[in-house]
Amino acid sequence: MADPPSPTQQRIHVFWHEGMLNHDTGIGIFDTGTDPGFLDVLEKHPENSDRIRNMVSILKRGPISPYISWHSGRSATVPELLTFHSSDYVNQLVDADKSGGRIMCSGTFLNPGSWNSALLAAGTTLSSMKHILNGNGKIAYALVRPPGHHAQPTQADGYCFLNNAGLAVQLALDSGCSKVAVIDIDVHYGNGTAEGFYGSDKVLTISLHMNHGSWGPSHPQSGNVDELGEGKGFGYNLNIPLPNGTGDKGYEYAMTELVVPAVDKFQPAMMVLVVGQDSSAFDPNGRQCLTMDGYRVIGGIVRSLADKHCDGRILIVQEGGYHVTYSAYCLHATLEGVINLPVPLLSDPIAYYPEDEALATKVIDKIKQYQTERVPFLNGT
Numbered sequence: 001m002a003d004p005p006s007p008t009q010q011r012i013h014v015f016w017h018e019g020m021l022n023h024d025t026g027i028g029i030f031d032t033g034t035d036p037g038f039l040d041v042l043e044k045h046p047e048n049s050d051r052i053r054n055m056v057s058i059l060k061r062g063p064i065s066p067y068i069s070w071h072s073g074r075s076a077t078v079p080e081l082l083t084f085h086s087s088d089y090v091n092q093l094v095d096a097d098k099s100g101g102r103i104m105c106s107g108t109f110l111n112p113g114s115w116n117s118a119l120l121a122a123g124t125t126l127s128s129m130k131h132i133l134n135g136n137g138k139i140a141y142a143l144v145r146p147p148g149h150h151a152q153p154t155q156a157d158g159y160c161f162l163n164n165a166g167l168a169v170q171l172a173l174d175s176g177c178s179k180v181a182v183i184d185i186d187v188h189y190g191n192g193t194a195e196g197f198y199g200s201d202k203v204l205t206i207s208l209h210m211n212h213g214s215w216g217p218s219h220p221q222s223g224n225v226d227e228l229g230e231g232k233g234f235g236y237n238l239n240i241p242l243p244n245g246t247g248d249k250g251y252e253y254a255m256t257e258l259v260v261p262a263v264d265k266f267q268p269a270m271m272v273l274v275v276g277q278d279s280s281a282f283d284p285n286g287r288q289c290l291t292m293d294g295y296r297v298i299g300g301i302v303r304s305l306a307d308k309h310c311d312g313r314i315l316i317v318q319e320g321g322y323h324v325t326y327s328a329y330c331l332h333a334t335l336e337g338v339i340n341l342p343v344p345l346l347s348d349p350i351a352y353y354p355e356d357e358a359l360a361t362k363v364i365d366k367i368k369q370y371q372t373e374r375v376p377f378l379n380g381t
């Protein structure tokens, strides 16, 4: 067996700013922000700062720490935001902040301090991408909140205000990158990122998600297989809605059967891995049953694709992941996969659910047939 890569050969450049902890989403019944008065004990909103504090600490004190270089994040400027978002929408957010806060949509609270955190998340993600584009590193991870992949060009959605990953993708394109592939493994459909590049054949957006459908006016997209993009972008948005309980083996099958062939045909110059640990077995917001092993495998597959097509360049962007302790462990495992470690550095403290991938395999085979029949760049027509 080959020697494991040394920490000097494999660096993950982590971009972080503690100002992102100041986005206070409050307490209530789960993510409602309300208390009808029936319960003695309420809980923090799932998108709270504790989850991110644990991600920071596991990267600082976990066994992966020698592989990590830390960099300070920064705020995005309004002109930067306008590369993805409409000025009307950005003005709405600025006004909401000035007026002391607003509920943007269900579960999505722009409170005092939230706007500064959102600007930091966007700017920090842009800095991470810039680091790669400038040749200062191959693998960068934007450890950010509030998350971004539901934020559409003109509206907030699902705890997200600004589309951090979308802004970084646009920066790569504007800096001369010919094609970018986005692989989103958050348990929810990356509808905002998909929407932003729906008409583009320069960005291949692939989202693996729970089959949750549209969830209201802020999220009109279904995430179904037939949302394939439009115009020039037709075929360049690949949705992979997976059954509940898909698990490690099912995700690996979806990656090898659907994601790898599509990326191989697309041949991107830059890889963006959008990670949410809400696809884990213990997440309050998802039912997909990934464990650390599954995340490690996905990280490894994305790395091999980046090595093949993108000179090893990967931007990793943090999205959801709401189990306060396990999310951090799953993040650690994902990054182990991305740096190609031959054996796990950290064992799984809690995984135990039995897996049955039979249904997932059947669904993935059907999606494959559907996409191969309809998507020109996949079937060579």
Ligand SMILES: [Zn+2]
Pocket (backbone or CB within 6 Å): 186, 187, 188, 276, 278, 319, 320, 321
């Ligand atoms: Zn999510």
